[in-house]
Amino acid sequence: MALLAGLAVVLGLLLPGPFGATAAQAQPSDVRAPGLHISDGRLLEGNGNDFVMRGVNHAHTWYPGETQSLADIKALGANTVRVVLSNGHRWTKNSPADVAAVVADCKANRLICVLEVHDTTGYGEEAAAGTLDQAADYWIGLREVLAGEEDHVVINIGNEPWGNTDPSGWTAPTTDAVKKLRTAGFEHTIMVDAPNWGQDWQGVMRANARAVYDADPTGNLIFSIHMYSVFDTAQEITDYLNAFVDAGLPLLIGEFGGPADQWGDPDEDTMMAAAQQLGLGYLAWSWSGNTDPVLDLAIGFDPSRLSSWGERIFHGANGIAETSREATVYGGDPGDTQPPTAPGAPTASAVTADSATLGWPAATDDVGVTGYDVVSVGGGSETKVAASSSTTATVTGLTAGTAYTFAVYARDAAGNRSPRSATVTVTTDEGGTPGAGCAVGYRVVNEWPGGFQGEIAVRNTGVAAISGWTLVFRFADGQRVANMWGGTPTQDGGTVSVTPASYTSDIAAGGSVTVGFTATKGGANSSPTAFTLDGSPCATA
Template sequence: MRSRTPAVPGPATVAAALLGLLLPLIAFVTPAHAAPPGFRITDGRLLESNGNDFVMRGVNHAHTWFPDRVSSLAHIKAKGANTVRVVLSSGDRWTRNDTADVANVVAQCKQNRLICVLEVHDTTGYGEQSGAATLSRAADYWISVQSALAGQEDYVLVNIGNEPYGNTGYTAWTADTKAAIQKLRTAGFRHTIMVDAPNWGQDWAFTMRDNAASVFAADPDANTIFSIHMYGVFDTAAEISDYLNRFVTAGLPIVVGEFGHNHSDGDPDEDTILAVTQQLGLGYLGWSWSGNGGGVEYLDMVTNFDPNQLTSWGQRLFNGANGIAATSQEATIYSSGGGDTTPPTAPGTPTASAVTSSSVTLNWAASSDANGVTGYDVVRVSGATETAATTTTGTSVTVTGLAPETSYTFAVYAHDAAGNRSQRSGTVTVTTSSGGPAVACAVAYRVANEWPGGFQGEIVIRNTGSSAVNGWTLRWTFPGSQRVSNLWGGTVTQSGSEVSVTSASYTATIAPAGSVALGFTATEGGTNPNPATFTLNGSGCSLT
C-alpha cells in the first residue's frame, strides 16, 4: 500500500517518454559464482532450485499493520495463489517486525505452501516522503533478522525495500540499489533479491529500466529480480507491453510486484497487465488482500479480511481471465522432495557453563522432528534484535569472541533438512568474567521481610576458595519485576531485571572461608520469586 498519492506525469507525457526514450538496455555478463542454494535467476527467468520455472501468481498482504491477521495466508492460498508478498517494517516508520515474527511469517507461508516475498515498507517514497528510510537502512534490518531467513532460500525472496524513492532524488536509485544488494551478499544472504523501481515504484523516468542491466551485473550471485508497480502511469496497453517486453528482450527478470484496478493517480489497465504477464510468463502480485485506507479502500480484494466477501477487484483478480485461479501453479518444492513443512520442536532452554572473559559453553535438550534435526542455530538476543552467534549439529557449543564483564542473552533454534525452523528456545543470560582468576563462591539469598508492593532482602556471599577475594562485583537477574530501591554493603546499579553490586570498602575483602553480608529494600509487582543464579567477578556461585 502506498502511503500517499505520488505526483506523476499524465498519460500523454508518459506515452511520449516511452516513445522517445528508445535507449536499449545494455548487454550484461553474468558473474561467475557458486549457484545459489534456492531460487535463482537463469537467462532472465526465476527458477526453483530444481530448475523448475516459477511464475508468481499472488497478492500483497499488509502484515505489519495487521499482525493478528496471519490466518489470511491460509485464505490467500485457498483462493489459488502460489505467492504472497508480505509487508514488514524495519521500525523506522511503523512497529518493527522482530526476528521471531519474521520466522513465524515464513513458517506460516510454508505451512500454507506459499512462496514468501518479504518486503520492508519503510523505504516508501524516500526523498519525498517524510521519515522514509534508505535502502541501506532496509538492508541493515534484513541483516538484523537474518537468523529467521537462513536456510529458507527455497521458500523466501527478499524484497529489499518498497518503492525506494519518490519523485525527488530518484537518480540515486541505481547506486543505492547496487550498494544494498552488495551489503546483503557480504552479510551472507544467498536468497533471490527483489528490487522495486523508484518514482513510487512506477519508474516513469525509466531509471530502473535503463539501469537494470548494470544493477543485475553488480550482484555477485547474479540473483536479482526487478519489480515494477503498475498504477496510473500504466493506463494503456502500449505502455504496459513496451515496459515488460524491454526486460524480456534484454534477458532481465521482471515481475509486476504491485498493481490495482484503479488508483487516485489514474486508471491502470489491469486487463492488459494480466494478459501480457500471462503471455510473457511473468509473475504478478496484486495489491492487496484487505485493510487499505487513506482513500484507496477500493483496492481491498476482500472486505474486512473475510475470504467469503470478495470485492469486485478480488473477483477480477482471482477468478477473471488470466487471473490467479486460472493460471497459478504451486511451487514444486512443496511436492518434489520439499514437501516437509513441519518444523522441529523447540530446543530446550540452554544452560551456561565454563564462563570466561571471552567465551561461554551452552548446552540444551535436543529437538525432535519426524525427518530428523540437521542442526541448531545459536543466537544472541538483545531486545527485539537477534544476532547469529554460531551453528552446530550437536546440542552443545562454545560461543567465543565475547567481551569481558558483559551480559549476553542466548537462545537456540533447530532446523531440519527441508529448511523448516523451530520456534525459539527459552533464553539464558550470562555475564562474562573480568579476565582475572576464577572465584569460588556460594551465595545465600533470603527475603527477610515483606509487605504489599515491597520487601527487604539479605544476601550472604561466602568465599569457598583458598585465596582471598579483594574487590568484587556480584550480579544476578530478578525473575520478576523486583527493583532495588536501597542497598547497604555495596553500590548497586540495575538495568531492567539485571542487578550489579560492587563492593564497599568495608566489604571488599573476603578471606578464604569468610563471608560478607548485604542488605537491601526493593519494590515488587505482586510476585517475588528468588533469583536463580549469581556470579561473583564473572564466576558462577553455588546457592546455599
C-alpha cells in the first residue's frame, strides 16, 4: 500500500479481459525448484505439500526497532509475514545484514518470509517511485544473503510497481525484472504485484499474466492482487480470483483492507471466504504503524490491543486463527488431526478497573501446543480477547465495575483447537469517576527540505469512551499543517486545533486513534511539548 492513503487508487471498473490468447491451464515447470515452488497453478513446499499463505504485512523499513512484531504475529496464528523493505531509492536502504536478520527472525518464529521492495509503489504516477529494474538490482545485491533460503523466502520484486498512468507499461518491465533475477541465479518463488496501485482495475495483469508467467524459465512465479476499495462487491472479487484459478495461474491476495475509506467499502468477507474456498493465500495490510490508523491490525504494535480490523483478520470467520497452517518445513504435520487437551480452569490476578491477568494449567498435545486463545463468554456466544504463547495473558479494555466470564482454548501447529476450559468469572474494580484522561504521542515520520510528515496518537486513559473531541497543540517554529487524514485541522498562528474524522471520533477506554499529516517547515522543526483534549491537559507518551 502507498505510504499516503490518498495515493492508493483511482476508482474504475474491473475489466473482465482474457489471459492473452488462451485460457489453457498453466503447466508445471520442467525445472524443479529447490524449495517453495509452483506446480499446476499451486504454491507447494519443497516436499510437495500445498502451502496456503495466511498472514499480514509488516512495515519493517519504517519501524526497524519493532523487532518483537514477528513473534507477536506468529503467536496470533499467522504462517507468513510480508516484510516491507527499501532499496534506498525512496527510504533508508535495508542493508544485507538487516535483511539477513529479518530472514533469521522469520525462521526463528516459523514463518514464511515474503520480502518486498516498497520504493516502486505507484511508478509512473508517483514521482518519487523507483523502477522494477532498480528493485531487481537490489535483490541481486542480496544474493549471498538469500541463497539457500528457497524453503523460507519468497521474493516480491516491487510493491504496486505501477500507478494508474498508462498501466499497460507494467508488462515489459515486470517480465524483464523476472528474467534478470533468473539470469542472476535466483531459484526462489518470485511474486509480482499488479499495476493500478496493485488493484489491476483496468485488467492489465489479468490480460497479460499468461505471457509474464511463460517468460519465467522456471515457472516459479506467483501473481499478487491488492484488494482495496475497487473490490467492493462479491461479484468483482470472485470473478477476478476465479479467472486465475480457472486458467491454472497462481495468485494470492498480497494486500487487502476491510474498513471503508473515502474511495469505497471493500468486501473483506467475500475476499476471505473466496480465498479459503479456492485455497488461495491472503496477507492483510498491515500489522501496525500505518499512517491511516483504520488499517492498523494492532494498535501501537501491541498484540493485546487489536483493532476491530485486527479482530476480523485474526479471529473472524475464515480468519487466520481458523484457517492458517504452519509450513511443514518447520516440522508441522499436515496429517495431525488430534486436538490438544483442554487447558485447566483459569484463575485471575492483578484485576484493575480495565484489565485482568489470567493464568491456567497447560494443555497437552501429541505433537505440541503452540499457543492459547482467551475468550470472553456470555449471551450464548464468545469473543476472543487475547492470545498467548504461554499459560498467562492480560486482558485489557475492560469496563470498570463489570463482571466478565473467561475461558481458554489451546491450539497446535496444525491449527487443531482444544475443547474449551472451565470458566472463571472476574469483576473489575470500580475505578475512579468516569471521565476523560489522555496521553498523546507525537513523532515525525519523514522529513525533507521545507516539509515533513507527522503522526499524532491520542490515547484514552480514562474509564469511559470519548465520543467527539478537540485536540489542541502549538508549533513553536512556524510549521503549518498542509494536509491531514484522521482529523480536520484549523490553525491560528502556531496553535493547531484538530477535530476528528468520522472513523476517529470514538476512542474507547484504553483505546487510541492516530492522526497523520503533512506540513511545511523552515530550518527548525521542534515537536510540540503540550497537548490538551477537550481543554484538559494530556500526558505525553
